Amino acid sequence: MKKINRISPSYNFELDKVAREVKIRASKRIVLQFPDGLIEYAPSIAREISSESNSEAIISLDSCYGACDLATNAASRLGADLIVHFGHARWQGKHEVPTIYVEASSSLDISSVLPKLKEHVIDSKRVGLASTIQHIQELSKVKAYLEQSGLSVLIGKAAGRVLYDGQVLGCDYSTARSISDSVDKFILIGGGNFHAIGLSLATKKECITLDPYSGAVATTKEFLRRYMKSRYACIAEARRGSTFGVVLGLKSGQLDMDRAYRVRDLLARSGKSVVLFCADNLSPDRINSINGVDVFVIAACPRIALDDAELFRKPVLTMDESEVLFSDRLLEDYLAQG
Ligand code: SF4
Numbered sequence: 001m002k003k004i005n006r007i008s009p010s011y012n013f014e015l016d017k018v019a020r021e022v023k024i025r026a027s028k029r030i031v032l033q034f035p036d037g038l039i040e041y042a043p044s045i046a047r048e049i050s051s052e053s054n055s056e057a058i059i060s061l062d063s064c065y066g067a068c069d070l071a072t073n074a075a076s077r078l079g080a081d082l083i084v085h086f087g088h089a090r091w092q093g094k095h096e097v098p099t100i101y102v103e104a105s106s107s108l109d110i111s112s113v114l115p116k117l118k119e120h121v122i123d124s125k126r127v128g129l130a131s132t133i134q135h136i137q138e139l140s141k142v143k144a145y146l147e148q149s150g151l152s153v154l155i156g157k158a159a160g161r162v163l164y165d166g167q168v169l170g171c172d173y174s175t176a177r178s179i180s181d182s183v184d185k186f187i188l189i190g191g192g193n194f195h196a197i198g199l200s201l202a203t204k205k206e207c208i209t210l211d212p213y214s215g216a217v218a219t220t221k222e223f224l225r226r227y228m229k230s231r232y233a234c235i236a237e238a239r240r241g242s243t244f245g246v247v248l249g250l251k252s253g254q255l256d257m258d259r260a261y262r263v264r265d266l267l268a269r270s271g272k273s274v275v276l277f278c279a280d281n282l283s284p285d286r287i288n289s290i291n292g293v294d295v296f297v298i299a300a301c302p303r304i305a306l307d308d309a310e311l312f313r314k315p316v317l318t319m320d321e322s323e324v325l326f327s328d329r330l331l332e333d334y335l336a337q338g
Helices: 002-007 015-025 036-053 072-078 111-121 133-148 194-203 221-239 257-269 284-288 302-307 319-324 331-337
Strands: 029-033 056-059 082-086 099-102 126-131 152-155 185-189 207-210 217-219 243-249 273-279 295-299 316-318
Touching: 002 036, 015 036, 015 082, 015 099, 029 036, 029 072, 036 056, 036 082, 072 082, 111 133, 111 185, 111 207, 111 217, 126 133, 126 194, 133 152, 133 185, 185 194, 194 207, 194 221, 194 302, 194 331, 221 316, 221 319, 221 331, 243 257, 257 273, 257 295, 257 319, 295 302, 295 319, 302 316, 302 319, 316 319, 319 331
Parallel strands: 029 056, 029 082, 082 099, 126 152, 126 185, 185 207, 243 273, 243 295, 295 316
Antiparallel strands: 207 217
């Protein structure tokens, strides 16, 4: 516990457990991987693991948004025999290099925010709970608190790509979807708006966010309205394009060739010319520098098209969006269907 607090009072990095595992496996060289929110702690963590386990730790500086993005190439090139991946739950797919996951659960106390949360949901009879991985341990606390106030509280069972009941990923809201018919609204524990927007779209229900970092509690209704307006504007502009670039994402858990080719064929049947690209890391600058393509479809993580939307000079769509492009279906209906 001392080691955890020395590195950060806000996260549990489980360093004793990691060092023990590294020793048991007799790993000589390991690659450490962190999402943006945890990279600041990387040097201290690397020092700690190296000294406790007598291994060489090399920190990957590449971006890392999910466990779908393992540092497999880096480990192979560096001759590392282990990856320690921080900040996400275990990926359920195949691992080419042995990998230990450290979820880095948050130790922020949200008790003082619960009365504020109750005010936002007290008009409901039944609420659904969801969380990003860092705060998954808070779900039972929030559930007990709201149930004491007379609300019925549901948490969806783990399914699809997620490991825990109530957990959501930016590309998988199956836990929330499984209970959406039985609840009036959702509460999402996590920072930022990305997951709350995705959850609202996947369930067609209002989502209240509880941000453990800022202590803010808010509905995403207005943000969602503005978000959908901008996505429909992007889709409308994309329809006028004649040449489409379909970008195949090469990250270990993101490549879905079948779906990418379905999108390519759909575009071709709609009379569009299609150019195929592939990329491991994609930046708006790189996309903006391409001539002769009017619209890009990102066949990889949906965050690539959405997080940097304002930085792209041309329409950049997710695969979901490209699949409603030439149909009369609403994007909301398509996303809610799963
Ligand atoms: S594909 Fe994107 S949203 Fe899904 S787990 Fe990976 S980083 Fe997260």
